[in-house]
Amino acid sequence: MRTRPTKERAESRVVSRYHKLYEPLIALIQSLEDLLPSGMQLDETVEFNTDNDMLSVAYKARPISLVIRDKGQTIVVRVTPN
Numbered sequence: 001m002r003t004r005p006t007k008e009r010a011e012s013r014v015v016s017r018y019h020k021l022y023e024p025l026i027a028l029i030q031s032l033e034d035l036l037p038s039g040m041q042l043d044e045t046v047e048f049n050t051d052n053d054m055l056s057v058a059y060k061a062r063p064i065s066l067v068i069r070d071k072g073q074t075i076v077v078r079v080t081p082n
Contacts, residue, residue: 036061039079 005013032042043060050056066077 032057032059039064 004010029042032046036042040061041064043062045060047058048055049058064079066079068075068077
């Protein structure tokens with residue numbers, strides 16, 4: 001069994017791993033967004049599956065929405081692709 005690290009060491013490791021993961025994830029999301037038509041954005045869920053050593057990506061696109069709430073009125077502007 002291994003010895004538990006100190007709290008400070010564990011926190012440092014978490015932060016280090018977060019920074020190593022963060023930039024590639026942002027680049028991956030930006031690459032996926034480049035596949036979408038203009039006026040669309042990724043839905044909340046993106047799935048990556050491997051079958052027979054092939055990677056497949058499943059995602060849903062949804063229109064970008066702008067919601068303006070002012071003095072009891074709500075205006076929703078939804079941008080859709082051409």
